[in-house]
Amino acid sequence: MKKISILSLIAVFLISCSGKDAGAPLQQAPSLPVLSVENKTATTETEFPVAIQGKTDVEIRAQVSGTLDKIFVDEGAYVSQGQPLFKINDNPYRQQYNNAKASLNAAEASLINAQIEVDKLTPLVQNKVVSDYQLKTAKANLSIAKANVAQSKAMLGNAEINLGYTTIKAPVSGYIGRLPRKQGSLISPADPQALTTLSDIKEVYAYFSLGENDFINFKTQYEGNSLSDKLKKLPPVSLVLSDNTVYNQRGKVDMVDGQFDKTTGAITLRAKFPNAAGLLRSGNTGKIKISMQHENSILVPQEATIEIQDKIYVVVVDSKNAISRQPVVVAGKSGTDYLISEGIKSGDRIVLKGFENLPDGATIIPEAPKKAVAKI
Template structure:
């Protein structure tokens, strides 16, 4: 890693020089005793004692040298350096609770967002897969709208979902991973996560085309003789001003989209066909 800080090691360098001298002296002593032992002038014990002192001197020197090496503090990861709280000459020690600085690796960033319980259940039930892990793997890519209103040019992947619903907010937290090789995103950025709702071959109707009676939801279909018939429907999901239907209306059926409050079952009307786009807006679901 790149060097970030240099600690003062002058006093330790002096200690290292003294320790190195002790190593040299101990080595000389061992070299002097070896031939004496070979000639049986002194005992083997004296030589082993000298070797032990040499090993002790080397250990002391290596410890001091290692501490000197720690005097240069390098970054453990690639990233961006945060605020440097210390100034030249400041006293630091291993007992300091505050870090010298924080290096952030922002090549990839996490975005945290929440859904309420209803949105979460709809989302998880519509995802492909049988287990939660399979559903997460099959989640669609999400988009990030930045604080300036512009959409980030990289898609994110939902990686994890919190296992508990927050009892205070009634929401559950998601975590999405975004590539940030361009360095645009920083820790603490805010924005809006857009999660696409995917319903394959789904039948959707405008909410204003429906009405409720006795806890059931209905809409009017138009028959060939231009009379209307109330049909009960089962709603699978709500997306903006649309209902995604699970059952109740066959594909291609003609429905009454406006003015349903003025009609009764069997009423005759003069229908005016309009495009579906004229009754609703672009389907879009956003969570923040």
């Protein structure tokens, strides 16, 4: 019984407490900053991965076979156009040149003899001392001698070209790449691997790709009757390097590929960047930033959104000041704002902050957002 009486007392106490709570005043609705969204013109920066190449990337290959006698440059060195890079043993080609030159001398001597014979027989035929047949034969021999001279000159020219190929020179100014072949190696024009690569990087090209939808959006952003006209009105672009630093020179998009890649469904564009200091090299990677303007867009501060299970939400306020979470589609970023393409429209009201712990359906007291005060 004692146990029961004690339990009864506890029950009476709880009932009396609950009665007191029931009479307590209701909690007041919180005052939260509310923003009325409207259409604005927004500028977004979209990043695309790029592959960087020199203005000229040349594979240096041998044009004649032979032993690599000398290497005049080191890896990574800067060379000027026409500067010797490699020397192939030229003894066989020098002998071919000397041989061709001797053949030309012999052919020219034969030509002189054939011309003398024609000159000798011509007056004799005119005076009918010898038959016309002998003169025709002499003229035929003269034609053969002329052809032999022309053939010998061609052979000498070919031998001279091959001899010149034994010294490999820089076709453009730029930086030398790796040197996989060493002195003494046997090299050939058929080698699968080049002797080295030479990059002219006073200017570099950054290649990037746009999907079909991005490309259509890109074309509609700028005025012009053709792509060339639109590219001229495209503002300068920025290059973000692999360490997330921004390259100190701005570039210009100057080329659009002629067709889409059937495999990827993307089209390639090219941006040109000055590189007088040589900070960029062929093979660098990074991202290119392209600014695009969006008319009649909805901008929402990022702080006014919440992410739940990979979806972005804003807290919408209805006409009765009740709140609810509304999923939105983010089309891009403009500074600290999200560019919203779907989910809300101009005239809707959203809560800027303080909504994290409020359930859907809760009522708030809207207040105007506070304006930032500039610090002096």
